[in-house]
Amino acid sequence: MQDSHSTDDAAAPSFDQIQRFLFDATNVRGEIVTLDKAYAEVLDRHSYPQAISRQLGEMLAAVALLTETIKLDGTMTLEVRGTGIVRQLMAESNPGGELRAIARLSDEAVLPTEESSLQELVGQGQIVITLDPREGKRYQGIVAIDQDSLAGCLESYFSQSEQLPTRLWLMADGKRTGGVMLQQLPNDDANKDPDAWERVVHLAETLKAEELLTLEQQDVLHRLYHEETVRIYEPKALRFGCTCSRERLGAALHSIAADELRQIVAEQGELATQCHFCHTRYSFSAAEVEAIIEDPDAESPIVH
Template sequence: MQDPDKQAGDAHEETAPNFDQIQRFLFDATNVRGEIVTLDKAYAEVLDRHAYPQAISRQLGEMLAAVALLTETIKLDGTMTLEVRGTGIVRQLMAESNPGGELRAIARLSDEDVLPTDEATLQALVGQGQIVITLDPRDGKRYQGIVAIDQDSLAGCLESYFSQSEQLPTRLWLMADAQRAGGVMLQQLPDDDANKDPDAWERVVHLADTLKAEELLALDQQDVLHRLYHEETVRIFEPKALRFGCTCSRERLGAALHSIAADELRQIVAEHGELATQCHFCHTRYSFNAAEVEAIIEDPAAGSPIVH
């Protein structure tokens, strides 16, 4: 942790902006805490693997920022998946995080040859649909929450979810421009004797509403906090590095292939000389020869035996 008494208003040397990281902060003598995230290379690696229209690239950036903020806020020791399912131009948007600070994301479009406008909102892209939040801890039970898409923005939908689920009052600001992505999350903790400023929540939310995309996406995180809260006492904690990372592997794909009928797998190998598949997230190509396919079919560790 950095000096826990460091404030956002303190003078600091001019350095290159720090992107691809998330940083916790809180307001002294209040019951308000926050997280700020910015993504550069991690976001670019997602987009470099796919040729998405501008509006979809922006939504994926917001998804990546959101899943990073949610994961860090609840201190999840496991994988979190944020998935948007819809019936519009975009059928699926998905972003995922894991305990190592790795992020990945993907979008799936409908079969219709229709491209969205650059400024299309979340609702315009997905039409009717829902957001599914999945928490998959290393130890413990898997949890899923369903969020209605009843707002134009991802941030608005997630705020509604927090409000309806009677969790902590939560506000989100998510921004992306197909080059960088970022977000800020504020939460009001239960009141206690340590809170000396009952008006803090309304005040810091109002100040966050003034945040512009060109500030969040271009400035160092501490500079952003200083611009917003230079008259507040803000305690800043050590940032956590984030990066693109994919969890695909031959073992996981082999286990997935085990669920396909044996005759179908053998037919593919007979026609093509191998069974080849590609990870949708990172485009890594995996191939299995005839002997490897037979091993997958017969492997009892991969799941229930395949029907012959």
């Protein structure tokens, strides 16, 4: 194995980062991600059953892997919509390497068992992948929930939509989460090892959750691929981050009828709301609400 970029701090922990790797002389590439602080930031703001915490961890790892794999310069949202115990699972990434996630449960939810699968939690539903680039058109893809796991559903999506053989391994234990993604690119003259795909996938199948969630990323790759020639790239740091702001919430108020906004202010003395992701509280005075109602296109006091 070899690094494509060397770093002085070889002992730096590999958590809360994503790292790209390639197998030399093949058409196989991969990404490995591990999260602990960013994952904990999500869970600390809510009180989820263990099964939900694990699924949110897999969602965070998946959205990080997908974002980096397609090199998206923009925001990606991975959303599971269902009719079961879980009505919504959502994870989002932005260009700054920030991640956030949330779950919404049925009002009459029966607590799931710790080992509940994605299908058992969601029931009938679908996965929506939304790409919102800084430049260009917004894209949305729909994925059927026809597998027990998030990884299986996403593999089916890549097989049907991208037509690229893709494998994912997603693991979470409520404290740390991680994932590995392998992808076979179209054959070209540089591919001198036609058996590489089957071989590296078989080796990845031996990966244990304990290894992925406790070891340095390079140690994980060494354990799996010490007999392969692997080129490892500079890691990218990841962290929890929320994109909520007074400006965005103020803009959202434009869609609410003026009479309804005024009624809320009359009853409460202000209009208060809270971000579902990070629990930051925002309040708008009667004057600020009137500024939105009377001239929604102008800069109002809410943005200052």
